[in-house]
Amino acid sequence: MASSSSNRVYIPTNARNNQYILAEFKPSDEFVSSFDNIDSCYERIARKLFLACEENGLYNVHMIANDKLPITRFHEESYCLQTExxxxxxxxxxxxxxHKSYWQQGVRAKKVRLLFLATGDELRANAANFHNKVQKTLHELKINLGVENTFKIRDHQHLTYDLFARVKGHKETYGYKLRSLYPRYEARKCSIPQDHSEMTYVTFNIPVTRALKTQFKHLLEDEHYTQFYTFIEDKFFSACGYKQISQAAFVADGRLPLVRNSKIDRSSQNSELQKLSFDVCAEQTQLKAYWNKNQLVDTLHFVVVAKASDNKDVGYGKFMNNVESMIRSLSQTLELSAQKQALNVRFFQHISYYA
Known part of the structure; x- marks a missing residue:
């Protein structure tokens, strides 16, 4: 019984599920040249895409051809914001x-991104069905457009919940095994190529509140913030080490962290995004820290990555229990108020392949 319990993580029943699939392709010069201009090319892609989506029951889909990376977030109101x-x-x-499309008139993008957002209830239970619908839509789009381009498909799923939910009075939980996506999809007759890549990781953020600044005022008195960031980094990595977590990152330079597999992407950054690459098949320690001593950020970003060996036969439940324990330890060190503050934890599962 104890063993069974340790392989499940008990997550509040008010946790939010989300799923989206991003498909990317590069239209060939030959395909683009068959149109009068790039705008008519994109208009045709969008028209054929949304027709196929209607037929296959996909109701929140966006075509993006401006070389900007789509980021999805939960909100009670629907809107889209653009940065550089x-x-x-x-x-x-x-x-x-x-069903919307985005591109800069007259400008050819490096690639076309198709963003499929899951809709309805029970997203996790219906994830394989949603993926099947997207696969069917992409297959039809290829035929209808007459293109032979390969799509890079990324399926993203995550669970979001407040680690302090019980303290705030929400005591109901559900036990998750957190099985990896490939066997989950295989059991539900959703075909994923054997040549695929999977990543599982957790993120959480801690805002730099007035209370946190007051508590660590002695570390913020110098002309730069090296002492403060070094303290947070040391406490985070120490908490990870105590729970035998060996792949993690701390980002506090104003950039949004993006987690990638090192076999596919290398670590890089631009003015807004920090790409973090991890070799999930390796057992050696991979700890990364990015902060700017001259800038006190509004939010501290933390990432914890599961190794391939963390995927037990029953799933990632044991890994997630260790992560939760580590976050609670860090929150106690920073004296975060469980009553007044939400500590939102996001458990991510990604699977990607070419089709």
Missing amino acids: KQMLFFYNPKYHEA
Whole structure:
């Protein structure tokens, strides 16, 4: 019984599920030249895409051809914000639907991104069905457009919940085994190529509140913030080590962390994004820290990555229990108020392949 319990993580029943699939392709010069201009090319892609989506029951889909990375977030209102590098989509899967396209008139992008947002209830239970619908839509789009380009497909799923939910009075939980995506999909007759890549990781953020600044005032008195960031980094990595977590990152330079597999992407950064690459098949320690001693950020970002060996036969439940224990330890060190503050934990599962 104890063994069974240790392989499940008990997550509050008010946790939010989310899923989106990003498909990317590069239209060939030959394909683009068959149109009068790049705008008519994109218009045709969007028209054929949204027709196929309607037929296959996909109701929140966006075509993006401006070389900006789409980021999705939960919100009770639906809207899209653009920065220089990002497209930020806010939506509630239960209610919001849209078919929209985005590109800069007359400008050819490096690639076309198709963003499929899961809608409705029970997203985790229906994840394989949603993936099947997207696969069917992409296959039809290829035929209808007459293109032979390969799509890079990334399926992203995550659970989001407040680690302090019980303290705030929400005591109901559900026990998750957190099985990896490939066997979950295989059991539900969703075909994923054997040549695929999977990543599982956890993120959480801690805002730099007035209370935190007051508590660590003695570390913020110098002309730069090296002492403060070094203290946070040391406490975080020490807490990880105590729970035998060997792949993690601390980001406090104003950039948003993106987690990638080192076999596919290398660590890099731009003005808004910090790409973090990890070799999940390796057992050696991979700890990364990015902070700017001259800038006190509003939010501290933390990432914990599961190694391939953390995927037990029953799933990632044991790994997640260790992560939760580590976060609680860090929160106690920083004296975070469980009553007044939300500590939102996001458990991510990604699977990617070419089709």
